[in-house]
Amino acid sequence: MIRRALISVSNKQGLEEFARGLQSLGVEILSTGGTAKFLREKGIEVKEVAEITKFPEILDGRVKTLHPLIHASILAKRDDPSHMRTLAELGVEPIDMLVVNLYPFEETVLRGAGLDEAVEQIDIGGPTLIRAAAKNFKWVAVVTSPEQYGSILKELREKGELSERTRLELARRTFAMTSAYDAAIENYLGQLEGEKLPKILCLWAEKLQDLRYGENPHQAAALYRWGEGLAQGRKLQGKELSLNNLVDLDAAWSLVQEFEEPTAAVIKHTNPCGVASAENICQAYRLARECDPLSAYGGIVALNRPMDVETAEELTSTFIE
Template sequence: MTDIVPIRRALISVSDKAGLVPFARALAARGVEILSTGGSAKALRDAGVPVKEVSDHTGFPEIMDGRVKTLVPQIHGGILGRRDVPEHMEQMRTHGIAPIDLVAVNLYPFEATVAKGAAYDDCVENIDIGGPALIRAAAKNHDFVTVLTDPDQYDEVLEALAASGGTSLLLRRRLAGQAYARTAAYDAAIGAWFAQQRGEVFPKRLTLSGELRQTLRYGENPHQAAAFYGCGGRFGVATAVQVQGKELSYNNLNDTDAAFECVAEFDAPTIAIIKHANPCGVASAVRLADAWDAAFRCDPVSPYGGIVAVNRTLDAAAAEKIAAIFTEVIIAPDADDAAKAVLGRKKNLRVLLTGGMPDPASGGLTFRSLAGGFLAQTRDAGRIGAGDVRVVTRRAPTDAELADLLFAFRVCKHVKSNAIVYVKDGATVGVGGGQPNRVDSARIAAWKAEEAAKAAGLPERLTQGSVVASDAFFPFADGLEAAIAAGATAVIQPGGSIRDAEVIAAADAAGLAMVFTGMRHFRH
C-alpha cells in the first residue's frame, strides 16, 4: 500500500457550505471529478465549478424527498472497495463501480434545529442518514479514502495535494478519527433528544460529547494535562469571548464558571468575587461600583488573585475599582467601551464577555467522574422565595431581614459544604465553608468578619446585626449558638433535623427569627 494516495474523484455533499466553492474549485483545477447532490451541486454549478450529479453517476434518481440518494452500491462500493484487494477491484469493474477517493460531508443541522425549538417532525427530518453512512464508510476505508467532515479541514487537504499530489496515511487516519467522533456526537445529540421527548432524565445509555475549545497548559496542577471542551446550550465560559489577557488556565476556567453561576442568582446589579471556587464576597446595589465596595469589604484579603463576576454590562466606575487590585479574570455579559478602555491598561487581566446570563432555574445535568464511571445529577436549580419559607420561631423576620435571608441562602448554594453565610443589607459579611462540621464554618465566617472589620477600622465585627444562612440543617444547637455569638438576628436553614426543636428553642431564647426552607443546598 502506498502512503500517498492521489485524489481523482470526490463526493461532496454538505449542509454547511462555508468554503465549499473555493475548495471544490481547487479540486477541479487539479483534474478531480466532483460528484455532488442537491443544494451542494447547485451551489457549485452556480459558481461555474464542473460538477456531476450523483443521480447521473449512479443512474438512480433521488427518491423519497431526498431521503434516498447516496445509499446505493455505486457510491458505497466506490468508497469501501479496497484498492489492494484484487477481488474488490474486479467486482468494481464487473458492476461498473468507479472508485471515490475523497468524501466531504457535513451533516443535516439536527443540533441547530433542536436548539431553535423546532417542531418534532422538523427535528426528525433533520436527522441525517446518508451523511453518517458516507462518513463512516470513508473513515473505515481510510487506507485509500480521505474523509472531511468540517470546512476547517479543507485547506489542510489542499496543502497536502499541492505538496505531494495526494494525502498521507497519517493525515487520513487523523481525519478518520475526527469523522467517527463527529458521527458519535451527532448520534449522542439525537439519542439525548429522544430521551428528552420521553421525559427520560437518565436514559439507559448516556453519551457525552464536547468540542475541543482549548488545549490548556496544564490541569489543576502542573503535572496534570488538561483541555477545555464546549457543548453549548448555556451562557457562561463556553460562550464567552476573551477580549483581552493571558491564556486561561484550568483553575481560571473552573473558578470563573463558579463565579458566573453564583452572580446569575440575582436580579439586582450584583458582583461576586470567587477564590478557589468559593464566594468570598457577594453584594447587590443600585450601582455596580457600590456592589464591588460591599463585596470586597466582606473579605479584603481573598479577592487578590481572584475571579470577579458581574451580572450587568460592566461600566467604567466599577471597572476602575476592580482593576485597582490584582484580579485574574473578570466575566460579564458585556462591558461598555469606557470599561474596556480601563481594563485595557491591565494587559494580563483576562476579560470574558459571554453575551448573556445563564438561567439559574434552568435544568440540565451536571457530572462528576468516579473510578470506572461518573455520577450524573440534575442541576441544583432550586430557588426559595418569600412565599416558600416557614417561620418556626416566636418572632418572624422583618421585611429587611427576610430579604437578606433569601440573599444569603442563594449565596449559600454556591459555597462548599458545610456552608454558613452571614449577610447584611444585601451583601455578604462573613462566609465559611468546606469544613467537616458546621460549627467550624460558623466560627470561621465570624472570625473572617471580625478581621474584615479591623481592616476597615470599624468598631464591631461585620456580622453584628446580620442574618445567617446554612446550606443544611443544624444537627445540634451549637452551630446556631456560634451564629448568635457572631451577632446574627435571623436564620434561614432547611430544617429536618431530629433536634429541630432544640435548635428552635435556642433561637427563641436569643430572640432570633428562624425560617425553614425545606430545601438543602449541599455542594461538595
C-alpha cells in the same frame, strides 16, 4: 491517488475554492442536489450521482446517496482483485475522497426549532457515507469540515496524494463527529421525554483551546465545550486563562445565578471571599469586596448584571484575575 471525489455538503463555506483546487489536480467531481447546483453556478464541472446510480433523488431529498453502487465505490478494497472485479462488472469506478458535512441538527435545536423541523435536520445519508469512507481509510479520504480544505489541498499539491497517516486522522475525526452528532440527537430526544437520569448517558465534548496549564504548572489542560455554559462565552481582553481561572469562574458564575437582585461574588480557589446583593451592581461589588479585602486581591469576580462604566472603574481599583 485521488481520482474521484464525491462532494455533498450543507455548509458551502470555502467549497468553491476547494472544488476548484481538486479540479485543477485532475480530480473528477461527483455531487448531488443543491451542492451540484452550487458548483455548476460557479462554473465547476460536476457529474450527478444519479447519472451513476440511474436512480433519482426521492422523498424530497431524503434519499440521495443511499445506493449500493455508491457505497460499493467507497468500500471496495483496492488491493482485493475480487472487489475490483465486482466494481468493473457493475460498471462503476472507485470513489477516492468524500467531502461531506452533516445537516446542522444542533444549530437548529439551539435556535428553538420545533420537533418536526429538528427531525428533518437528522442526517441519514451523510453519516452513512462518511462512516463507510472512514472504515476504508486505507484507500479513501473523508473530509468533513471546511477547516480541513487548506491542509488537504496543500498535501495533494506537494505530494500528489494523501498519506495513510492523514487518511487515518481524517477517519478518526469522522467517527468522533458522528458519535457527537448521534449524542446530540439522543440528548434532544431525551429532553423531550423529560428524562433527567437516562439509562444510557451519551456525553461528547468539543475542544475549544489548550489552556496555559492544569491545576499545577507542570500539568496539561484543555477547555472542552459540551452543550451550553461558560464555554460559550468570549474573552474580551487579558491573558489566556488557566484551568484554575476557569474553575473559579464557573463557581463564581454559578453562585451569582442563585440571586434575582443585583449580586456580585468574589471567588478564590473556588471559595467565596465575599458575596453581596444591593440596589445596583456597582454597590453589590463594593460590598462583596469589602467582606474580605485581603483575600479578594487576585480573585475572580462574577456579576449577574451587565457591566457598566462605574463598575468597570471600581474593578480596576483592585487587582483581580
